[in-house]
Amino acid sequence: MTTGLVYFFYDDGSRSAEVFEQHIKGFKGAFQCDYYSGYRNIGIGEMAGIRRLPCIQHIKRKFLDIKDNPQAQEIAKLFGLLYHFEHKHKIGKDQWTEEDHLKWRQRYSGVMLEKIHMRLMAVKGRTGVPPDDPLLAATEHALRQWHEIPRIFESPTYRLDNNEVERVNRYISLTRRRLTIGSHTGAEAAALYHSLAITCNRCGVNVYDYFCDIIDRCAAWPPNTPIEKYRDLLPDRWKPSQK
Numbered sequence: 001m002t003t004g005l006v007y008f009f010y011d012d013g014s015r016s017a018e019v020f021e022q023h024i025k026g027f028k029g030a031f032q033c034d035y036y037s038g039y040r041n042i043g044i045g046e047m048a049g050i051r052r053l054p055c056i057q058h059i060k061r062k063f064l065d066i067k068d069n070p071q072a073q074e075i076a077k078l079f080g081l082l083y084h085f086e087h088k089h090k091i092g093k094d095q096w097t098e099e100d101h102l103k104w105r106q107r108y109s110g111v112m113l114e115k116i117h118m119r120l121m122a123v124k125g126r127t128g129v130p131p132d133d134p135l136l137a138a139t140e141h142a143l144r145q146w147h148e149i150p151r152i153f154e155s156p157t158y159r160l161d162n163n164e165v166e167r168v169n170r171y172i173s174l175t176r177r178r179l180t181i182g183s184h185t186g187a188e189a190a191a192l193y194h195s196l197a198i199t200c201n202r203c204g205v206n207v208y209d210y211f212c213d214i215i216d217r218c219a220a221w222p223p224n225t226p227i228e229k230y231r232d233l234l235p236d237r238w239k240p241s242q243k
Helices: 017-024 056-064 070-086 098-124 134-144 149-154 163-175 184-203 207-220 227-231
Strands: 029-033 050-054
Touching: 050 056, 050 149, 056 070, 056 134, 070 098, 070 134, 098 134, 098 149, 163 184, 184 207
Parallel strands: 029 050
Antiparallel strands: none
């Protein structure tokens, strides 16, 4: 989210929690995601150094999808008001600082989250509701993550959702229908090239020029070149060779 770097990985086609945990191992910081079960161990054990941030858009969408229920639409509208207040200001515009934004976030979020929580508890407190009621399911989904939502507003730079990541994932959805990978090794290579190509797109780098340049450079480097040197070839730092 801060560098524009994109990293796709492929591990025998698995989406298991074990695969994710192996790839995220050692990371310390904030990780924003939906409520996919593969992320269930974030914040505990070996992943205690990771702070999970929920995706408000994923939570809101479950209420939006219940189109014929006024109560669900009201709750969705309240979640939408979080975005309304968030977009009133932007860091760096009109001398608006990160400190200003943090104060603003803490001011509007406390009131709005309290209103939303009251509506959710009213839904949960209904009697005679069948377990498969869509509104109840959406409400319980929100409440399971409720203690994590305020974390988003404890920093001026955390996002309200992970929509940017979802948009990046669409590149995979679009291209995988046109490609014949052929093997697990091919899929691993495809993940690597997708990572670099889509990062180029996000960093405003010409993909063809980039690959031509880094392939020439890497071919000229000795096998014992320190791994740190390759870091400067990633698209967010890359500078074309001087010819």
